[in-house]
Amino acid sequence: MKNIEAVFLDRDGTIGGDSTIHYPGEFKLFPYSASEINRLKKSRIQLFSFTNQPGISKGVATIDDFQRELTGFGFDDVYICPHHPHEGCPCRKPDIGMLSEAQKDHNLNLENCVVIGDRWTDMLAAAKAGCIKILVRTGAGEVSLRDHHHEMEKLSIDYIAEDLPDAVHWLMQN
Known part of the structure; x- marks a missing residue:
């Protein structure tokens, strides 16, 4: 694996849950997510x-609540946008505020980072930041591919994975 500095994982639909939000205490990881998180670590x-x-x-x-849950899953750091979509904050995906904050906090070159997510907004944020883009078909992945097909083509997604294990496998091989 070439000089990958960090992997950013979306939560809902990527590591667990589905295409809707499940709050801490209700959220369940996919059966394979813990082992894939450990594999990356x-x-x-x-x-x-x-x-x-x-x-x-x-x-x-x-x-x-979210930070406790996500650090409990093994993440080194957690970036959360708590805002409603209509608030127009710069941290909400598809903007790159969370990626930029992590870049500053951890001295990252975002071009050497990977974003794995299930929504076109994850991929758009990754593209704006210059990250490697992996879309998983779980969660809202299939809907994103169908409903945002033209936007997705413009983003030049690096890999479309069936699920997180497929995404991590591809990343480790490339």
Whole structure:
């Protein structure tokens, strides 16, 4: 694997759950996600979660709830956008605020980082930041491919994976 500095994993639909939001305490990892997270960590790659969670702004959960859950899964750091889509904040995907914050916090070259997610907004954020882009078909992946086909073509996604194990396998081989 060439000089990969970090992998950013989306939460809902990528490592567990489905295409909807499940709050901490209700969220379940896919059966293979823990082993794939450990596989990446054994490769000494920094592993970050980055996730839009507008329920925080509605008071349904807290940032601390999500941070505890995600660090418990093994992430080195967690980046969360708590804002509603209509607030127009720069941290909400498809903007690159969370990626830029991680870049500053961990002295990263984003061109040497990978984003794995199930939505076109994950891929758009990755493209804007110059990251390697891997879309998984789990969660909203199939819907993203169908409904955003033309946008996806323009993004030049590096790999479309069946699921997280396929994405990690491809990453380790390339």
